[in-house]
Amino acid sequence: MAFDSLQERLTKSLRNIAGKGNLSERNMEDTLKEIRVALLESDVNYTVVQNFLNSVRKEAEGQDVLNAIDPGQLLVKIVHDEIIRLLGDDDNSINYNPHGLTVIMVVGLQGTGKTTQVAKIANLMKKEGKKVLMIAADVVRPAAIEQLRTLGEQTGTEVFSKGIFVNALNTSIEGVKYARDNGFDVALIDTAGRLQIDDELMKELEDIKEAVRPDEILLTVDALTGQDIVSVAGTFHERLNVTGLIVTKFDGDAKGGSVLSVKSVTGVPIKYTGVGEKINDIDVFYPERLADRILGMGDVVSLVEKAQEEFDQKKAEEMTMRLLQGKFTLDDMLFSLEQSRKLGPLSSIMGMLPGMSDFKGQINDEVAERASKVTKAVIQSMTPEERKDPSIMMNSRKRRVAKGSGTTVDDVNRVISQYEKSKKMIKSLSSMTKGLF
Secondary structure, eight states, X not given: OTTHHHHHHHHHHHHHHHTOSSOOXXXXXXXXXXXHHHHHHTTOOHHHHHHHHHHHHHHHHHXXXXXXXXXXXXXXXXXXXXXHHHHOOSOOSOOOOTTSOEEEEEEEOTTSOHHHHHHHHHHHHHHTTOOEEEEEOOOSSHHHHHHHHHHHHHHTOEEEOOOSSSOHHHHHHHXXXXXXXXXXXXXXXXXOOOSSOOHHHHHHHHHHHHHHOOSEEEEEEEGGGTTHHHHHHHHHHHHHOOOEEEEEOTTSOOOOHHHHHHHHHHOOOEEEEEOSSSTTOEEEOXXXXXXXXHTTOOOHHHHHHHHHHHSOHHXXXXXXXXXXXXXXXXXXXXXXXXXXXXXXXXXXXHHTSTTOGGGGGGOOHHHHHHHHHHHHHHHHTSOHHHHHOGGGOOHHHHHHHHHHHTOOXXXXXXXXXXXXXXXXXXXXXXXXXXXXX
């Protein structure tokens, strides 16, 4: 995940000072120097770093940190608030047209995942109750139209297209008209990209902007490109007056500093982050939540929202009542495993829990994923009777399950042992809550 190295450095620096009952100018400056190095090594723009540290110093002097009751904690809060300000503490939400169709142009260079992000945003807006039309105006790259149609089928979103090698401007104009005539709430225009910025590309985009008068112009940028994000955003913004960024590959191992720099340098806010390849892998950008994660404070709100979106609520409620009654089978264990896997890699989940970010580096997601697959295979190879009561699993049954699941008898024993420990813990919990439900 972007910012992992920055998070590690910052939390280490601030942890050393957070518990101090007294703070001197010297150790505060030492901490700020460590923060400076951490930001620069994470690819944050030099001028942005200097301005950030000056703001922290000014705020620290204004709040008289050195004489505060808990100076270390107060300094952490000031750094936290300044990161939020750096990321953009204004309203990052989409500017929907209150009187009719909202037109959104999505622009960007080739390779930034522009077409995929259009479909992701459309899917997100549909969940909010919007009727969305995707307009295939990338008429230069034939695969783009087909890709958008495929994604439209996956999400149940209508796609407007005039075919390939036609006029992109006319496609955009006719698409917007179709959207208005047919009662759509949002029209998302997928425009053409280039491998690099050129006058031909920008002129085409300017013509489309002039003709359709979009409410939003969103630029896709790749988190892995580092400081290029700032220069690309600046150029597009100068020509088109971009209203927001979609940062893709936010789940990659980028340093992340460019994301901290872009709002301050260009004035363009981040509105969405792409965090994976699946259609649901996109997040609305909340500066405060990212600041929490960068400082190792977790992001419980996002975790809960993701759980609410991904989990089968009815089945989860039914299983919760069973657990509170002390009932727990291998089918319940399998259901819990499958639900938790929907939240993403274990290290990502740990990073969203307060105080658990230090343990992320100790987790090998590949090993955890393999263990999950083995557990699932073992349970699914059991009969309904065996899942309900694994105590009947004698050696002959274990050998059969191991063969059927492509695992070993040791794997089968491990799954059963894991189940027995979970069952014991759940029984203990149910006894404590007895009479409450």
